[in-house]
Amino acid sequence: MAPSLVPGATPTPPQAPPPPGWAASVTGPSGSILADPGALLGALLLGTLVAFILPFPGTIFGKTAEANHDAIADFLRRRRSALASLPGAHVAGRLLGRAASGRAGLWIFVLLSALVYGFLDPAFGPTAAALPVFFGILAGLGIVTVSFDLPLRIVHRRIDGDGGFLKPLWWTLPVGIGCVLLSRAAGMQPGYLYGLIASATFLAAIPPRVEGRALWIGAAWLLVVGLAAWVGLDLVRATELAGAPRTVLETALAAIVVGAVESLAIGLLPLRFLPGGLVFAWSRPAWIAAFAVGATAYLVILVNPASGYLADTSRTPLLIAVAFLGGFAILSLAFWAWFRFRPAAGDAAVREG
Numbered sequence: 001m002a003p004s005l006v007p008g009a010t011p012t013p014p015q016a017p018p019p020p021g022w023a024a025s026v027t028g029p030s031g032s033i034l035a036d037p038g039a040l041l042g043a044l045l046l047g048t049l050v051a052f053i054l055p056f057p058g059t060i061f062g063k064t065a066e067a068n069h070d071a072i073a074d075f076l077r078r079r080r081s082a083l084a085s086l087p088g089a090h091v092a093g094r095l096l097g098r099a100a101s102g103r104a105g106l107w108i109f110v111l112l113s114a115l116v117y118g119f120l121d122p123a124f125g126p127t128a129a130a131l132p133v134f135f136g137i138l139a140g141l142g143i144v145t146v147s148f149d150l151p152l153r154i155v156h157r158r159i160d161g162d163g164g165f166l167k168p169l170w171w172t173l174p175v176g177i178g179c180v181l182l183s184r185a186a187g188m189q190p191g192y193l194y195g196l197i198a199s200a201t202f203l204a205a206i207p208p209r210v211e212g213r214a215l216w217i218g219a220a221w222l223l224v225v226g227l228a229a230w231v232g233l234d235l236v237r238a239t240e241l242a243g244a245p246r247t248v249l250e251t252a253l254a255a256i257v258v259g260a261v262e263s264l265a266i267g268l269l270p271l272r273f274l275p276g277g278l279v280f281a282w283s284r285p286a287w288i289a290a291f292a293v294g295a296t297a298y299l300v301i302l303v304n305p306a307s308g309y310l311a312d313t314s315r316t317p318l319l320i321a322v323a324f325l326g327g328f329a330i331l332s333l334a335f336w337a338w339f340r341f342r343p344a345a346g347d348a349a350v351r352e353g
Contacts, residue, residue: 022121023136023247025189026254028234032300040300047296051288057332061271064336071339106198109168113197114138116176117255120183120191132247137193139248140255144195144263147225148275151217155210156202164200172197190302195259196267196275212282215275219264219290223297226260229253230301261301264294 033039065072114137118124121133149166157163175194183191232253241249268276268291280287 021123021247022133022190023251023254026233026257026301028230028232028237030234034300043299043303044292044296047294047299048288048292050295051292053329057329059270060336061332064332064339065272068339106166106168109170109173110138110141110197112173113176114141116173116180117141117193119180120193122184132244133251136248136251137255139252140259141195141197143225143252143256144222144259145198147260148196148218148222148263148267149198149200151221152211152214153200155214156200156204156206159206159210160202160204162202162204164202166198167201168198169196190254190258193255193258193262194266195255195263208278209282212278212280213286216279216282216286216290219268219275219279219294222260223264223294226257226264226297229256229260233257257301261294261297264290265298268294 033043114134117137118130118134121130124130124133145166149164153164172194176197179192179194182188230253233250236246236250236253267274268279268287270280270287271277276287276291279290
């Protein structure tokens with residue numbers, strides 16, 4: 001017998017199911033569009049088209065930065081001077097410099113990055129249940145970073161015997177915070193995770209062409225590692241592994257997949273301060289091939305109508321899913337327009353006078 005309502009009572013609306021955990025939102029090959037040849041071909045064509053289009057805004061950004069190097073350097077110098085004049089800035093700077101240097105600084109930075117990216121999981125918080133997620137993301141970030149830098153370190157060791165050391169990229173920490181905030185605000189599952197949080201630093205330089213080729217190999221190797229982790233997700237989910245070990249392993253594999261794919265999509269942008277700049281300068285055909293494959297992997301694995309960013313079109317439209325690609329072009333044009341149309345220093349002084 002169906003339960004009767006109390007006269008005058010308002011029926012309780014059904015509650016929406018909680019969002020899946022972050023790792024669970026990353027599907028393996030079995031949940032992708034691989035079984036749909038038409039969708040797979042469309043992703044490949046779109047990825048190739050993006051690879052041919054992106055060098056245009058990348059060139060605009062690079063040429064603008066080169067032409068206005070002095071103005072940009074002066075702007076950054078004035079901002080650093082303003083921060084240095086704040087009370088206690090000198091002491092704080094020395095303490096932060098010591099904490100950020102050496103192996104201890106690298107570990108501190110990696111732990112902070114894993115903590116930040118842990119909040120991509122809606123259930124992440126100050127509880128014991130969050131520890132497996134934290135350690136899984138920590139392992140995934142480490143594997144992505146080491147995998148990308150490995151070929152470059154091998155090349156340096158062969159040329160000059162310098163294996164280099166990993167240096168944290170502190171600017172990626174605010175990037176990570178922005179990725180988490182954007183992902184949570186838009187309800188994106190899985191959210192953005194930029195996995196290249198440290199780079200190999202060497203005492204001696206090698207020819208740019210050699211470095212560009214080594215970085216291209218690193219990108220190809222990272223893609224292989226990401227695809228292996230993607231297949232591994234299905235294998236782990238087919239086992240009877242449960243509890244914290246399953247969460248750690250599944251989260252680590254998901255972090256490798258998302259970190260590898262999104263790091264390639266961002267890291268291979270043809271900008272001089274990113275690895276993609278050196279690869280693009282070394283060989284444009286090789287860069288197009290690498291970026292096209294990386295963009296296709298991004299579309300197949302993450303922008304996936306079956307399960308990825310587009311699985312719930314009411315929460316995550318296509319515009320948000322590919323925002324970083326269009327956003328890069330828009331920011332490049334805005335960067336150029338700022339220097340092209342801003343008033344000259346002399347004109348500004350006349351107006352102020």
